[in-house]
Amino acid sequence: MIVLNLTCANRHPFEGWFASADEFARQSATKLVSCPYCSDANITRLPSGPHVKRAVATADATAAKLLAAVADLARNSENVGTQFPEEARKIHYAEIPPRSIRGIATATEVKALIEEGIAVLPLSIPAKGEVH
Numbered sequence: 634m635i636v637l638n639l640t641c642a643n644r645h646p647f648e649g650w651f652a653s654a655d656e657f658a659r660q661s662a663t664k665l666v667s668c669p670y671c672s673d674a675n676i677t678r679l680p681s682g683p684h685v686k687r688a689v690a691t692a693d694a695t696a697a698k699l700l701a702a703v704a705d706l707a708r709n710s711e712n713v714g715t716q717f718p719e720e721a722r723k724i725h726y727a728e729i730p731p732r733s734i735r736g737i738a739t740a741t742e743v744k745a746l747i748e749e750g751i752a753v754l755p756l757s758i759p760a761k762g763e764v765h
């Protein structure tokens with residue numbers, strides 16, 4: 634037995650139990666299937682699980698937006714490489730004018746920066762997404 638999501642010409646949604654999808658096709662072609670609400674016999678099968686597909690599409694869009702934001706950040710900041718912890722400190726203590734920087738820091742260096750109250754955003758950008 635399979636359960637199909639069905640709808641009539643008046644858009645009443647209901648479930649139909651059939652031996653198989655072929656059996657539903659045969660019964661609906663001969664008008665043996667009718668709407669439990671209005672007895673309409675023009676029954677169409679709804680695509681199964683459209684909500685699941687929509688949810689995946691939304692997640693993809695969110696990930697794409699996030700990647701775009703990261704790429705923007707990378708483009709609009711100066712790559713200071715391994716000088717990152719030192720530059721971040723200078724900016725924090727106003728030794729140099731503030732600017733957006735990005736670079737490389739070890740986990741220990743990042744921890745030290747955070748402990749000093751310096752806002753750093755650890756980001757892992759795939760190597761091929763790096764913008765120079």
Ligand SMILES: [Zn+2]
Pocket residue numbers: 641642643644645668669670671672673
């Ligand atoms: Zn109906």
